[in-house]
Amino acid sequence: MNVLVKAFNSIALVSLLLAVQQSQANSGYVFVSSEKDDRVTVFEASSMDKVTAINTSERPRAMKLSNDGALLYVACGDADVIDVIDVASLTVQQSIEIGEDPDRFDLSPDEKFLYASNEDDGLVTVYSLEEGRKVAEIEVGEEPEGVLVTPDNRLVYVTSEVANMVHVIDVQSRELVENIVVGNRPRRMLLTPDQKQLWVSNEVGGTISILDTSSYQSVAELSFSLRGVRPESISPVGMVMTKDGQRAYITLGGANHVAVVDIPANKVIDYILVGKRAWGIALNQDESRLYVTNGKSDDLAVIDTERLKVIRSVPAGRVPHDVVVDD
Amino acid sequence: MFSVTAICKQIGFNSSRLRCVATLLALLLSSSVCSSVWAVELQSVSFALIEYADDPRYRTEVTDARYQAQPWGRLDTAVELAIQESRFAAQKNGIRFTLTRHEVEELSELPALIQRLQAEGTQFFLLDLPAEGVRLAAGAGQGRNTILFNLSALDNTLRDQSCQPNLLHVVPSRRMLTDAMAQYLISKKWKEVLVLHSEAEADLRYLESLQGSAKKFGLDLVTLKPYTLGSDPRQRYQNNISLLTAKDDYDVVYVVDSTGEFAVDVPYAIVKPRPVVGASGLVADWWHWAWERNGAPQVNKRFKKKAKRQMTGYDWSAWLAVKVIAQAMLDQSATDHHSGSADSLLDTLHSEAFKLDGAKGYPLNFRPWNNQLRQPVFLTSLNRVIGRAPIDGFLHPLNNLDILGSDRDKSRCQLNLGAKP
Helix, strand or coil: CHHHHHHHHHHHHHHHHHHHHHCCCCCCEEEEEECCCCEEEEEECCCCCEEEEEECCCCEEEEEECCCCCEEEEEEHHHCEEEEEECCCCEEEEEEECCCCEEEEEECCCCCEEEEEECCCCEEEEEECCCCEEEEEEECCCCEEEEEECCCCCEEEEEECCCCEEEEEECCCCCEEEEEECCCCEEEEEECCCCCEEEEEECCCCEEEEEECCCCCEEEEEECCCCCCCHHHCCCCCEEECCCCCEEEEECECCCEEEEEECCCCEEEEEEECCCCEEEEEECCCCCEEEEEECCCCEEEEEECCCCEEEEEEECCCCEEEEEEEC | CCCHHHHHHHCCCCCCHHHHHHHHHHHHHCCHHHCCCCCCCCEEEEEEEEEECCCHHHCHHHHHHCCCCCCCCCCHHHHHHHHHHCHHHHHHCCEEEEEEEEEECCHHHHHHHHHHHHHCCCCEEEEECCHHHHHHHHHHCCCCCCEEEECCCCCHHHHCCCCCCCEEECCCCHHHHHHHHHHHHHHCCCCEEEEEECCCHHHHHHHHHHHHHHHHHCCEEEEEEECCCCCCHHHHHHHCHHHHHCCCCCCEEEEECCCCCCHHHCCCCCCCCCCEEECCCEEEECCCCCCCCCCHHHHHHHHHHHHCCCCCHHHHHHHHHHHHHHHHHHHHHCCCCCCCCHHHHHHHHCCCCCCEECCCCCEECECCCCCEECCCEEEEECCEEEEEECCCCCCCCCCHHHHCCCCCCCCCCCCCCCCCC
């Protein structure tokens, strides 16, 4: 008996050491925010075993890792703060006062500024991380959601779910320089790896607007159609793209599926059934696994991107919202 | 619409206007990257809110009672909120929305009022009127470059015999509300229904709707019992809730009461331990401050901040009417033809591609045969949304929202606007 336990322990130790060696820079964790129980649940990426659940401020939603992976920023809408979690100790280190109901946010590439959308007020708050204070508020359309700072640190894109626009903010002047009309209830955005296109998910419109980043003109619109699913249930929200820009994965909300887009062919090649109201989405480092939060079935789906099949589904708190993978 | 000299005047360049014009033109011609998007003079376009002074729904004792599915205050704040939210869409079209309010003492004044406002250039009318008022106003507003929104009247006939190409119903019809409730009752297997109703005209019309819904979805209206308000013992079989509900067997009591005054006493007062639905208890409503999804909490928060009260279905209708115009303008701004005239906007919002976000979860648009806004209907208690119709499992071959209300083949209005079936 004792011998067995010892043997088991040493195997566990060896595999733990191996795990540490494999991912020196990264924590090896998957983080999931759940809005109704004020927690970020932490999973071991390799096993999907739950490590712990970190208590946060009220209603944690959007999350983002710092460039070095040491800090995890979590927007907590009902507490009007962005919590900063220390990844090494898995504890909340600081809560940044960011104005009413922060929804999503982005960091400038140099990590000097944090830009957050204030859902209730129709504002974008600019926060200086160096000075530790709010430095500006920029008026945008109501219910601003997605925030994206361009890698050259010149522009900030913000979607307004009510104005049905992408606002373009000049970083220098902190003024709106363009309002681009997109589809109904625009939520999230992503830039293609070559930065030539901005993709915008239109939740109520049921489409993806693809904009040319130099002319702000629409170059294409992506739409979805699934057998047995009503067009009105198709509500795209979360998007990720592979680093080579060949493939995109898009969560379709109430349609309970993830769309797989072949970008060069410009078409949807598959729909993967995940869980109820799929929103949050993330890829792991080698892009072999895709993680999706299902807000209305309280779980996280893990997808094998080779086979395009769900291989695991793990409970992830009440109303899981966002997922960050740091494997 | 766009005047450089006007901007110069505003910024105090009067003495050297020429230089200012040159400077501004140079700025405009150079890269526009750093110019603010607001630096254009905007033309004012108004929404005329038409109200009835003696509207019984707005008597203080009625609004204070906050009956379910009744207005809790006038609709101007909802219009103002929507105007505020639509400023970016308006600005894209070089305009700015405003609200003007017009009240009539008598409904018979409506035709003259509408025509005067039309002559003064008003294109968008928001009618917060009883059905008869909507009929009079719409009659006067027929024809060119006018869009009228019905914000309040539930009458089915306005969507049937009295329909009109430029009269848009953003409020659901009675039939949509009774269909929603019928679906819910069927989904719960509460099929045996005792109906209490008054003899008031509006309630008799509601009863007809309920009978139609019962037939459509398979409810059994076991007994229909007329009630009267009062406490005269000689009329006790009409005014005493215990006596009204003692004899029959039923799964549920359906109270038909367009005023809410009788219905409010019915829950917990009936003889059998059964749920009460209709005008109190579980009520079909097209908006509720407690809806938690689809961005509704944000709309409710903004409204409450401005109005200092919760938002009702009627407020939602008023709010949505402005959004209809703003969305149609936004759609036009993405194309080459943005005249912004009421007629061209009608074409845009009748196109199949038109989609509106009403914070209720489905893309909304208008039924091309009768101009009724397609929309989900909530089943609500005082402080909760219990269900949303279409209820799961009730399906329509083309658009699930068309399972609520009079469908194309059943409608006595065949406008056949824009969209194809």
